[in-house]
Amino acid sequence: MPLSGLIGGWLKVALGALLSVVLLSLPSSAQNSPQLVDLKLLLAVDVSGSIDFWESDLQRDGYVKALKDETVINTILSGQTGRIALSYVEWAGGDHQRVVVDWSLIDSREAAHAVAENLNVRPHMAGRRTSIGNMLNFATNWFRDPRFFSERQVIDISGDGPNNTGAKVDKARDAAIANGITINALPILNERPSPYGFPKLVDLDVYYEECVIGGSGAFVIVAKGIRSFAAAVRRKMILEVAGLMPESPVRAVPAQMGGNAKPYECDIGEQQLHEFLNRSED
Structure with missing residues (x-):
């Protein structure tokens, strides 16, 4: 072999070895940079004691159907990158924040169906009390997962009652917003009496608007x-993925909430629980 050929071969080997050394010396985060997605969407679903197993099944089924819905899927695929990252967490009181589906990439119809089937087969696990504040704090940390990146981070939280234990909901909301997270809500106006006799909050929709949601x-x-839950989930996911808001107000704000009315008492759930426990001891 001519000398020039040998030198050329040695140069290729040397350059290859040098490139390997450089790559190995880089931090692992540089080698595994986050995947860019149009949205990181966390579905946070209430499984507290006021949600029985029948209602829990209907909730879960609503999300499964939404993830298989053609309009939802086409909205995901029509984004700038054509993909989102989604995670599903069930929550109640205290430290009951259970990751049912880890952050998962949805970039095709098949991927959406796979996430739906994964969700569908996961077992249910209910909890006691209701801590929206703890859930929001958990979510704020959960978004720090480095595998996916998006400028849009959204918590989609559903529930049928106010915060009654754990972190203060308005403080947890403000902390999430400060981290660039948007909080949307799907309150369930459930007419069914609580199995434990716990009082219902009649203006739960107002509570969620005044004390829970926030961000861009x-x-x-x-x-x-609960029977209208699936339709509400579908509509909400389409809007969230598309980065839109409802065309018209979802509800009319009561007159007493405007003007010079005093701020909504975001600890109303804690007050209700305190009164309920005191009555139970009498």
Whole structure:
């Protein structure tokens, strides 16, 4: 082999070895940079004691159907990158924040169906009390997962009652917003009496708007009863993925909430629980 050929071969080997050394010396984050997505969407679903197993099944089924819905899927695929990252967490009181589906990439119809099937087969696990504040704090940390990156981070939280234990909901909301997270809500106006005799909050939709949601483009969509939950979930996911808001207000704000009315008492759930426990001891 001519000398020039040998030198050329040695140079290729040397350059290859040098490139390997450089790559190995880089931090792992440089080698595994986050995947860019149009949206990181966290579905946070209430499984507290006021949600029985029948209602829990209907909730879960609503999300499964939404993830298989053609309009939802086409909205995901029509984004700038054509993909989102989605995670599903069920929550109740205290430290009951259970990751049912880890952050998952949805970039095709098949991927959406796979996430739906994964969600569908996961077992249910209910909890006691209601801590929206703890859920929001958990979510704020959960978004720090480095595998996916998006300028839009949205918590989609559903529930049928106010915060009654744990972190203060308004403080947890403000902390999430400070981290660039938008909080949307799907309050369930459930007419069914609580199995434990716990009082219902009649203006739960107002509570969620005044004390829970926040951030850029935040909105509330109300599920009027658990049977209408699936339709509300579908509508809400389409809007969230598309980065839109409802065309018209989801509800009319009561007159007493405007003007010079005093601020909404975001600890109303804690007050209700305190009164309920005192009555139980009498």
